[in-house]
Amino acid sequence: MSVQDLHLHIDSVSKNFGGVQALTNVDLKIERGSFVCLLGPSGCGKTTLLRIIAGFENVDSGRLMLDDNDISMMPPHKRGFGMVFQSLALFPHMSVAQNIAYGLKLRGVSASAQRDRVDELLHVIELPNIADRPVSALSGGQRQRVAIARALAIQPPLFLLDEPLSALDAKLRDNMQIELRQLQQKFGVTTILVTHDQHEAMMLADELVVMKNGKVFQSAPPSTVYQRPADSFVADFLGAANIVSAKVSSKGQIELLDRNFDVAVDHPVGTNINVAMRAEHIKLTAEDQAKGNPIGTVEFIRDLGPSTELVIKVSDERLRVRSDNATMSELKLSQKVGVVIDSNTLSIFRA
Amino acid sequence: MRVGLLPNEGGGTYRFTMLFLATIGILISSLPVIVVTIMSFSASDNTGFPPTEFSLRWYADVIALFVNEDTSSAQSVVDSTLTSILVAVIVMVISTLVCIPLAYALVRGQRKIREGMELLFTLPLVFPLVILGIAFLLIAESLRVEIGIWRIVIPHLALVLPFVLRNCIGAMNGISIELEEAAISLGASPLRAIWDVVIPLMRAGILAGLIFALIISFNEFTITFFMYTIDVSTLPIWMYSRTVSSLDPSTLALSVFIIVADIVLIMLVDKLIAGRANLF
Numbered sequence: 001m002s003v004q005d006l007h008l009h010i011d012s013v014s015k016n017f018g019g020v021q022a023l024t025n026v027d028l029k030i031e032r033g034s035f036v037c038l039l040g041p042s043g044c045g046k047t048t049l050l051r052i053i054a055g056f057e058n059v060d061s062g063r064l065m066l067d068d069n070d071i072s073m074m075p076p077h078k079r080g081f082g083m084v085f086q087s088l089a090l091f092p093h094m095s096v097a098q099n100i101a102y103g104l105k106l107r108g109v110s111a112s113a114q115r116d117r118v119d120e121l122l123h124v125i126e127l128p129n130i131a132d133r134p135v136s137a138l139s140g141g142q143r144q145r146v147a148i149a150r151a152l153a154i155q156p157p158l159f160l161l162d163e164p165l166s167a168l169d170a171k172l173r174d175n176m177q178i179e180l181r182q183l184q185q186k187f188g189v190t191t192i193l194v195t196h197d198q199h200e201a202m203m204l205a206d207e208l209v210v211m212k213n214g215k216v217f218q219s220a221p222p223s224t225v226y227q228r229p230a231d232s233f234v235a236d237f238l239g240a241a242n243i244v245s246a247k248v249s250s251k252g253q254i255e256l257l258d259r260n261f262d263v264a265v266d267h268p269v270g271t272n273i274n275v276a277m278r279a280e281h282i283k284l285t286a287e288d289q290a291k292g293n294p295i296g297t298v299e300f301i302r303d304l305g306p307s308t309e310l311v312i313k314v315s316d317e318r319l320r321v322r323s324d325n326a327t328m329s330e331l332k333l334s335q336k337v338g339v340v341i342d343s344n345t346l347s348i349f350r351a
Numbered sequence: 352m353r354v355g356l357l358p359n360e361g362g363g364t365y366r367f368t369m370l371f372l373a374t375i376g377i378l379i380s381s382l383p384v385i386v387v388t389i390m391s392f393s394a395s396d397n398t399g400f401p402p403t404e405f406s407l408r409w410y411a412d413v414i415a416l417f418v419n420e421d422t423s424s425a426q427s428v429v430d431s432t433l434t435s436i437l438v439a440v441i442v443m444v445i446s447t448l449v450c451i452p453l454a455y456a457l458v459r460g461q462r463k464i465r466e467g468m469e470l471l472f473t474l475p476l477v478f479p480l481v482i483l484g485i486a487f488l489l490i491a492e493s494l495r496v497e498i499g500i501w502r503i504v505i506p507h508l509a510l511v512l513p514f515v516l517r518n519c520i521g522a523m524n525g526i527s528i529e530l531e532e533a534a535i536s537l538g539a540s541p542l543r544a545i546w547d548v549v550i551p552l553m554r555a556g557i558l559a560g561l562i563f564a565l566i567i568s569f570n571e572f573t574i575t576f577f578m579y580t581i582d583v584s585t586l587p588i589w590m591y592s593r594t595v596s597s598l599d600p601s602t603l604a605l606s607v608f609i610i611v612a613d614i615v616l617i618m619l620v621d622k623l624i625a626g627r628a629n630l631f
Contacts, residue, residue: 080538087527
C-alpha cells in the first residue's frame, strides 16, 4: 500500500492483557483525510487498537507516530482526538449545546465563540433547534448526531468511532452511514471507525482493515478486499464466499469440483489449496448447455425480490449462489443445472 | 380490562389483611412520635398520659431555656445544641470527603477489594453500640492528649461512614466509565472529568449521604453517652440528663422541634434521590 500523505503510522504495535495477546505487531499507515474501518469479529483486537490510538491503553511495544511525532506515551486528554463511543456517552446532566461545547469550554474558548460553533455544528447535523434540550429528550438518531457533533466541535486531528451505529435499528443505521460518510468528507478529518458489520465497513471505508486474533489480515480499499481477499478468512468474513478445497493439478491449472480450470498459481503441482468464490460470481445454465462445466443439483432456492439465493450441490460441495437473473426463480428443487465458474473471479489460498 | 394489584377473590379478606397489617405497622412506628407530640402540648407538670389539659407552656419553656442562659448547670442546653450541630456538620463534611473518592476507587477498582471494603465498613453497624462505646472510651482514655470535640466526632464517623459510603457507591454505580473517557477525549484531565461529569451525576447520592450523616450524628446517644465530658456534650445527652433529674414535658417539646427538623430533612432526601440511591 502506498500512502501519499501519511498522517498516522501505527508502527508494529503489540499489546498483551494479562497473558492474552490482544494485538500482535500491528502495522498500519493511515493517509490524511481518509476513512479507515477496522473490521473483524468480536475479540479480534479492533477496539483495543482504537483505544490505543485514543490513548486509553498503552502500547507494550511499538509506536504511534502522528505527523512524525511519537504520541505513544501522550495522555489521552492531551491528544485531543474526538471520539464517539458505542454508548455515545452523552453527558446526561448537560443540554445538547453544553455537550457540544464541552470540549471548547475546556480549551478556554469564549462563550460567544462556543455558541457560534454549536450553532454551526447543529446546522451541519441538520438539527438547528435542539440546542437547549436535555439529551434525554432526543431520539436515537438525534443522540447519534449530537455525539458526532460533540467530537467534531474540537476540530480533532483524528476522529475515532467505536461501533457508533450498533444501537440503531437497521433502517436508521443505513441512513446514518450515508450521513456519517458525508460529514466526514465535509470536514475532511482523518477517521478511524471500529465495526463488526462488513456492510457498514464497505459503505464507509476508503481503507478497510480486516483483523482477527490481534493481527491485521488485510488492509486495502474495500473493493480490493472484496475482489482479492488476502486469505480465506477475509474472503469468508466479507460477504460470505464459498470456500472450496482444490488441488494444483498441473502448471497453470487447478482441479476444482472434478474439473480443471486455467488459473495462474504459484504453488507447485500437487499442492492442496482453498478456492474462494463469491456467490454472485457463479452463473447457472441449463444442464444440456453445461459444455463441460460441473453439473450440480438445486438444493435450496429462495426468491428475495432483487435477487435469488440458491444452494447448489456439486460433487460433495455445497455452493451458495446469488443471482439477479429473474429466470433463476423458475428453477425447481432437485433440478440439475450447469455451474459456470469464471476462473478470473477465483481467489486462491494455500490450504 | 385492568387487573388490580390486589386480587379481589376470597371475599376481600386479602385486602382486609393487608390493610390491617399496614395500619398496625404504621401505628407502631409512629406511636412514639404521636405520644411525644401530644404530651408536649400538656398543661400539667408531670408526664401522665393522656394529658387532661392542653397548653403551649412547655414550648415557651424551651424557648426560655435557649434565650435565658442557665448558668447554674455545668452544661447548658445552648452549649449542647451547638456542640451537637458542630459535631454533626464536621461528621457530615469529613464522611463525604472520605466517601466520594473511596466510592470512586471501589467502583472503578477490583470487585474483590470492593466487597471486602464494603464488609469492613458495615462492621460498626452490627457491633453492639454499647461495646462500641466502651471500645472508643478505652481508646480515648489511653490517649495522653485531650482531643476535645474529636472524642465524639470520631465514633460518629465510624457509625455514619457505612451509610454515606453506600449512598456514594450507589450513585457511582450508574456512571459508565465511557462518560469519563468521553470527557477525557474532549480534553479534560482525569481529575477534571471526575469534577465535571462524575460528581454532578453523583450529586443526589452525595446529598442523601450528607443528610443521613447529619441526622444520625445529631440523634446519636449510646456511644456519645460513654464519650461525653463536662466540656463536650451533645443535645441527646442533655435531654437524657434533664429527663432523669426531672421528668417534665419541656424535653418533649424540644424533641418535637427535633422531629420536625428530621422530617423536613428526610423529605428532602426522598425528593433528592427519587429512586436513584438507596438509604439502607
